[in-house]
Amino acid sequence: MECIFCKIAAGDIPSKKLYEDDQVLAFYDIQPKAPVHFLVIPKAHLMDGAAGVTADNSGVIAHIFEVIAKLTKELELSDFRVITNNGADAGQTVSHLHFHVL
Numbered sequence: 001m002e003c004i005f006c007k008i009a010a011g012d013i014p015s016k017k018l019y020e021d022d023q024v025l026a027f028y029d030i031q032p033k034a035p036v037h038f039l040v041i042p043k044a045h046l047m048d049g050a051a052g053v054t055a056d057n058s059g060v061i062a063h064i065f066e067v068i069a070k071l072t073k074e075l076e077l078s079d080f081r082v083i084t085n086n087g088a089d090a091g092q093t094v095s096h097l098h099f100h101v102l
Helices: 004-012 059-074
Strands: 017-020 024-028 039-043 099-101
Touching: 004 024, 004 039, 017 059, 024 059, 039 059, 059 099
Parallel strands: none
Antiparallel strands: 017 024, 024 039, 039 099
16 A cells, blocks of 8 residues: 555554554654644544544544543643644645644
8 A cells, every 4th residue: 555654554654653552643743834743643544534434433533532632631732733634625645534733
């Protein structure tokens, strides 16, 4: 598979990890847009982004937000944004569901 996030999740491409479990990976963005900027991705490839969320896979989205809450507390971030883009016209550059935390 040619997905860069799948390669990062598999460990084929190095990343500066913040968190990892069997479902998700959080790592710092290589082109940060804020003093703190990290991504949280499901390890399973969800190509359609937010439009691909279904009742069958939505549990991982809830888990991602649990991880975001944990990490922002650990980093002592009280003010932050969580962003996901869906489609090229919305700014999505990697076709794998991911959340930016800035």
